[in-house]
Amino acid sequence: MSFLVNIIAALIGDAASDRVVPSAGTSARLTVFASAAMAFLAVFALALSLAAGRVAARWSEDLARNSTIRIAAPMAEIEAEVATVLTVLAQTPGVVSAREVSMEEQRALLEPWFGAGMPIEFLPLPRIIDVTESPEGYDVEGLRLRLSAEAPNAILDDHETWRSALIAAAGRLRVMGYVALALIFGATVAMVTLAAQAALSANVQVIRVLRLVGARDAYIAGAFVRRFALRSLIGGGIGTFSGGVAILLFPDQASAESFVVGLGFVGAEWLWLLIIPLLIAFVAFQATKAAAFRVLRGMP
Amino acid sequence: MQQITASGIYARRLPELGFCVIELQDVSYGYGHGSDLILSQMSLRLAKGSFHFLTGPSGAGKTTFLKLCYGELCPNAGHVRLMGQDSATMARDDLALARQRIGVVHQDCQFLDHLDVAQNIALPLYVSGREITEAERRNLTQLVNWVDLRHRATALPPELSGGERQRAALARAIIRDPDVILADEPTGNVDWDMAMRQLRLLVELNRLGKAVLVATHDLAFIRAAKKQVAARVLRIVGGKLQLAGADL
Numbered sequence A: 001m002s003f004l005v006n007i008i009a010a011l012i013g014d015a016a017s018d019r020v021v022p023s024a025g026t027s028a029r030l031t032v033f034a035s036a037a038m039a040f041l042a043v044f045a046l047a048l049s050l051a052a053g054r055v056a057a058r059w060s061e062d063l064a065r066n067s068t069i070r071i072a073a074p075m076a077e078i079e080a081e082v083a084t085v086l087t088v089l090a091q092t093p094g095v096v097s098a099r100e101v102s103m104e105e106q107r108a109l110l111e112p113w114f115g116a117g118m119p120i121e122f123l124p125l126p127r128i129i130d131v132t133e134s135p136e137g138y139d140v141e142g143l144r145l146r147l148s149a150e151a152p153n154a155i156l157d158d159h160e161t162w163r164s165a166l167i168a169a170a171g172r173l174r175v176m177g178y179v180a181l182a183l184i185f186g187a188t189v190a191m192v193t194l195a196a197q198a199a200l201s202a203n204v205q206v207i208r209v210l211r212l213v214g215a216r217d218a219y220i221a222g223a224f225v226r227r228f229a230l231r232s233l234i235g236g237g238i239g240t241f242s243g244g245v246a247i248l249l250f251p252d253q254a255s256a257e258s259f260v261v262g263l264g265f266v267g268a269e270w271l272w273l274l275i276i277p278l279l280i281a282f283v284a285f286q287a288t289k290a291a292a293f294r295v296l297r298g299m300p
Numbered sequence B: 001m002q003q004i005t006a007s008g009i010y011a012r013r014l015p016e017l018g019f020c021v022i023e024l025q026d027v028s029y030g031y032g033h034g035s036d037l038i039l040s041q042m043s044l045r046l047a048k049g050s051f052h053f054l055t056g057p058s059g060a061g062k063t064t065f066l067k068l069c070y071g072e073l074c075p076n077a078g079h080v081r082l083m084g085q086d087s088a089t090m091a092r093d094d095l096a097l098a099r100q101r102i103g104v105v106h107q108d109c110q111f112l113d114h115l116d117v118a119q120n121i122a123l124p125l126y127v128s129g130r131e132i133t134e135a136e137r138r139n140l141t142q143l144v145n146w147v148d149l150r151h152r153a154t155a156l157p158p159e160l161s162g163g164e165r166q167r168a169a170l171a172r173a174i175i176r177d178p179d180v181i182l183a184d185e186p187t188g189n190v191d192w193d194m195a196m197r198q199l200r201l202l203v204e205l206n207r208l209g210k211a212v213l214v215a216t217h218d219l220a221f222i223r224a225a226k227k228q229v230a231a232r233v234l235r236i237v238g239g240k241l242q243l244a245g246a247d248l
């Protein structure tokens, strides 16, 4: 956290040294705007990364303990096969419980697609058995072999294919969020550097005079650094606040299982919003300092 | 006009006479690569308590010589030592510290146009990076009065006349009680009375132990000075530094 101390010390500074450099005008105002925009974007990139991470974690936990067996057999054989499967499952180590999904539950599952009141009793629906695993899981290949011998119409779905694809997608999304964050901070560095360089070259003569009367480089750089870090902090604060409000106004998250609606911060994650403006200010601080010392090195 | 003496302003420091603050040793200088040397093989020691005039025709290199003396330029050959350190190799912060002990009246004044006259005069105090003391504030007021700029203290430099600018430049050069005063044509635009007042101030500061080097065309000014102080008169002729004799 030493950069915090640095920034605070630099922001306090002394008023006189701020007066010796003329106000930076447009470039300072543009710095506020650019920092605000970047902070706003950073909030979203961060929310994206965190949400993707959460989704990946949930999928790997929930789905790992659950698999289903689907039995699509001719009406005559179906009851017998369901009973066989249940027996087999009862004998499989690693299976905590097995339960047939009732007609009512199937109706509830299908309702969003077919609408209420659909007489699904008359549809040749497969029967579904919900299997809950112990944390260690069961021998998937062994169970599959046994089922193919004893209940040839039963299909075991351990969600593995789905799960790995979804987790990979969520992981990729999280990485993209972090890459976006890095790019945002990189762009902030570029913009602040350009703004600081503009301010510095507009004040070459002032800097020269200050050197002539005995100002140390750190003093001169400090006057610019303070200015740009402060503007970036203000802009970063405004942008982060707006981003946070925009995230809060996102549709209800508690009920939402889907990823997009789950975009947001949970609990302590909101603390990240305090860090974004500080990071933006820190990045501006370093960028201005580097630019100032580059200019100063070229002066006697 | 308020009568304030320099010794009243700077009675605090005792001179250590003889300490060499700026030393040029076989210094040669030419602008740009391969161009002719403007100054060649010049040596000079500015010791505390010494008083020098530097003359020579326009374009002879007086300003260039002074720039070497406060490290704005570094010699092509030879060495310039500021407070004992070689100006070509000393650390940038050390150069800054040395400049805080060298008061310079630039020929073109070098003000910050966005600060008013009083703030420009106080600039060497500001850049020290510490709070300005009450005593320094009083000095500032006295000095602004002394150079007759009280009524112009809140004006911006571009609004000043040539003479007013030079008076402000002299005030800025001495505000921080430097060990050396380098003045480039300090009397170029002021009337005789003001020139004599500036001379009296320089002489008094010199008596307090400061090294003084004044570059000027003004031979009458030099003659007037020689009546008050034992000054050496140097002349740049053909790129060489000579000691002027009684022919002045």
Ligand SMILES: Nc1ncnc2c1ncn2[C@@H]1O[C@H](COP(=O)(O)OP(=O)(O)OP(=O)(O)O)[C@@H](O)[C@H]1O
Residues within 6 Å of the ligand: B031, B038, B056, B057, B058, B059, B060, B061, B062, B063, B064, B065, B107
């Ligand atoms: N930055 C520069 N680049 C190239 N040549 C320069 C530069 N500054 C000065 N000169 C040249 O160097 C020579 C000496 O200049 P300098 O200013 O030292 O003269 P001076 O003795 O102070 O003259 P004056 O009495 O008119 O002030 C002049 O011929 C001038 O044109």
Ligand SMILES: [Mg+2]
Residues within 6 Å of the ligand: B062, B063, B064, B107, B184
């Ligand atoms: Mg000159």
